Amino acid sequence: MxxxxxxxxxxxxxxxxxDKNVVVIDVLRASTTVIAAxxxxxxxxxxxxxxxxxxxxxxxLFGDVVIRGGERNAKMIEGFNLGNSPFEYTxxxxxxxxxxxxxxxxxxxxxKARYAKNLLIAGFVNITAVVNKIxxxxxxxxxxxxGKQTQFCIEDAVCAGMLTKLLIDxxxxxxxxxxxxxxxxxxxKNYSKNLLKMTRTCDHGKYLIEIxxxxxxxxxxxxxxxxxxxxxxxxxxKLKKKVETPSAPHVPISIDTAGVKGE
Amino acid sequence: MxxxxxxxxxxxxxxxxxDKNVVVIDVLRASTTVIAAxxxxxxxxxxxxxxxxxxxxxxxLFGDVVIRGGERNAKMIEGFNLGNSPFEYTxxxxxxxxxxxxxxxxxxxxxKARYAKNLLIAGFVNITAVVNKIxxxxxxxxxxxxGKQTQFCIEDAVCAGMLTKLLIDxxxxxxxxxxxxxxxxxxxKNYSKNLLKMTRTCDHGKYLIEIxxxxxxxxxxxxxxxxxxxxxxxxxxKLKKKVETPSAPHVPISIDTAGVKGE
Numbered sequence: 368m369x370x371x372x373x374x375x376x377x378x379x380x381x382x383x384x385x386d387k388n389v390v391v392i393d394v395l396r397a398s399t400t401v402i403a404a405x406x407x408x409x410x411x412x413x414x415x416x417x418x419x420x421x422x423x424x425x426x427x428l429f430g431d432v433v434i435r436g437g438e439r440n441a442k443m444i445e446g447f448n449l450g451n452s453p454f455e456y457t458x459x460x461x462x463x464x465x466x467x468x469x470x471x472x473x474x475x476x477x478x479k480a481r482y483a484k485n486l487l488i489a490g491f492v493n494i495t496a497v498v499n500k501i502x503x504x505x506x507x508x509x510x511x512x513x514g515k516q517t518q519f520c521i522e523d524a525v526c527a528g529m530l531t532k533l534l535i536d537x538x539x540x541x542x543x544x545x546x547x548x549x550x551x552x553x554x555x556k557n558y559s560k561n562l563l564k565m566t567r568t569c570d571h572g573k574y575l576i577e578i579x580x581x582x583x584x585x586x587x588x589x590x591x592x593x594x595x596x597x598x599x600x601x602x603x604x605k606l607k608k609k610v611e612t613p614s615a616p617h618v619p620i621s622i623d624t625a626g627v628k629g630e
Numbered sequence: 631m632x633x634x635x636x637x638x639x640x641x642x643x644x645x646x647x648x649d650k651n652v653v654v655i656d657v658l659r660a661s662t663t664v665i666a667a668x669x670x671x672x673x674x675x676x677x678x679x680x681x682x683x684x685x686x687x688x689x690x691l692f693g694d695v696v697i698r699g700g701e702r703n704a705k706m707i708e709g710f711n712l713g714n715s716p717f718e719y720t721x722x723x724x725x726x727x728x729x730x731x732x733x734x735x736x737x738x739x740x741x742k743a744r745y746a747k748n749l750l751i752a753g754f755v756n757i758t759a760v761v762n763k764i765x766x767x768x769x770x771x772x773x774x775x776x777g778k779q780t781q782f783c784i785e786d787a788v789c790a791g792m793l794t795k796l797l798i799d800x801x802x803x804x805x806x807x808x809x810x811x812x813x814x815x816x817x818x819k820n821y822s823k824n825l826l827k828m829t830r831t832c833d834h835g836k837y838l839i840e841i842x843x844x845x846x847x848x849x850x851x852x853x854x855x856x857x858x859x860x861x862x863x864x865x866x867x868k869l870k871k872k873v874e875t876p877s878a879p880h881v882p883i884s885i886d887t888a889g890v891k892g893e
Contacts, residue, residue, distance in 0.1 A: 374637065374782055375639040375640075375641065377638075377780060377783060378638065378640060378780045378782070379642060379780070441679055449743075516641070517640060517641045518641060518808070518809070518810070519637055519641070519782075519808075519809055519810045519813065520809055521809040521812060521813050523812075524813060528852060544779070545782075545833060546781070546783055546784040546832050546833045547781070547782045547784075549784055549819055549832075550782065550784050550787060550813075550876055553816070553817055553820045553821075554817070555821075557816045557819075557820060558816075569809050570809045604755055
């Protein structure tokens with residue numbers, strides 16, 4: 368098994384992530400907001416990588432079951448219904464709604480990973496649920512930190528390190544890491560007892576406090592507040608329904624597969 | 631004072647570094663080799679960002695006082711005199727020579743910072759000399775890790791962290807850091823007692839061991855083996871001669887400058 372971490376979108380191109388298992392992290396705040404929104408009953412979230420796309424995608428449906436959410440430079444966008452604070456995405460506001468979602472860093476990261484085999488959205492707030500999901504998948508994992516434009520963000524790196532640490536703790540097979548994954552684990556260990564201090568004093572945390580979002584930082588640093596994992600399918604983020612075990616086992620397919628393997 | 635660290639060339643563009651004080655780090659091995667070469671008496675090193683440039687720049691002079699050094703994917707390049715091992719750059723081989731220098735990551739990093747106000751080359755092997763030089767400059771510092779193409783390399787990050795840590799240890803003024811600088815210091819603290827283990831097990835270290843350069847890794851991880859700082863001037867890396875105090879002070883210029891400032 369392989370775990371690779373990337374600290375910003377500038378480190379990789381879209382095609383690198385094709386058919387891979389990708390986890391996108393943007394702790395402050397896009398990941399946390401998407402998780403909170405779907406937990407509040409939003410029907411789906413459609414991440415887009417430009418404001419123009421947000422307007423185009425929402426089109427005529429806008430205002431009815433389709434709303435626009437997100438931010439530019441952490442602030443509300445004109446013509447959008449909601450900003451990027453997880454507190455805004457209450458059941459009263461988002462239940463049953465499709466949300467077109469644009470943010471400066473997080474939404475482009477989700478969009479960049481749109482060709483992934485599995486794309487999961489993670490933050491501190493749902494980290495155990497994501498760990499469990501990856502353990503089910505049992506394949507190589509690529510963790511993409513949204514960062515800040517081309518820059519490294521320590522809060523995303525520490526969250527990637529926590530995810531990596533939890534994944535390897537009771538793993539029996541040998542795991543290959545890239546340097547960024549090794550460093551992320553070291554950073555998580557360094558900050559694990561002071562997560563909130565870290566998110567309050569990091570570059571983006573300081574900026575969010577300046578513009579009045581101190582409560583958001585505290586909320587985004589809570590661990591396992593939610594037990595849901597947003598997953599992308601056909602460019603739309605949803606919570607996957609649990610699939611029931613089919614009544615009849617797929618015996619013929621099993622036999623075919625075994626035959627192919629044996630060749 | 632501000633200290634910012636960047637983990638790969640993809641994080642910034644050439645113009646961002648213009649007129650700034652820049653330190654380029656490529657521990658394995660370009661920084662270390664450049665430092666060793668100039669310490670061995672090489673006249674100058676001209677970093678270029680493509681192999682074609684290396685051939686073009688050396689031109690007809692090639693083979694006489696001008697030689698070509700470097701690597702592609704850590705291996706010798708056809709038509710080059712020297713590879714990228716610091717052990718090759720002995721006084722017997724390089725004394726008095728101009729070296730056109732191309733490597734996969736380090737040389738492009740040096741070239742990227744060519745518009746800097748001051749460009750210094752650092753590694754573990756000359757870290758105290760670099761610290762002293764930066765303390766003389768007494769201005770904001772931008773530390774550019776060469777990384778590996780667009781990727782983070784832990785050995786460069788740890789060296790950047792050591793440099794940052796040494797710079798702030800007895801600094802009395804308040805210092806601003808970016809997230810990467812904060813993380814680099816945390817990584818240095820984590821690995822300070824196991825530097826060699828870190829360089830031997832990092833992505834590029836493992837690759838160098840595979841292709842037979844284990845001794846290089848040990849050498850590149852030694853601290854303060856050299857007391858020299860390569861500095862770029864007019865696209866050429868040299869060791870600066872100490873400038874004697876001029877016999878007559880530039881009194882008229884001082885008065886003019888004061889006049890302009892007062893306007």
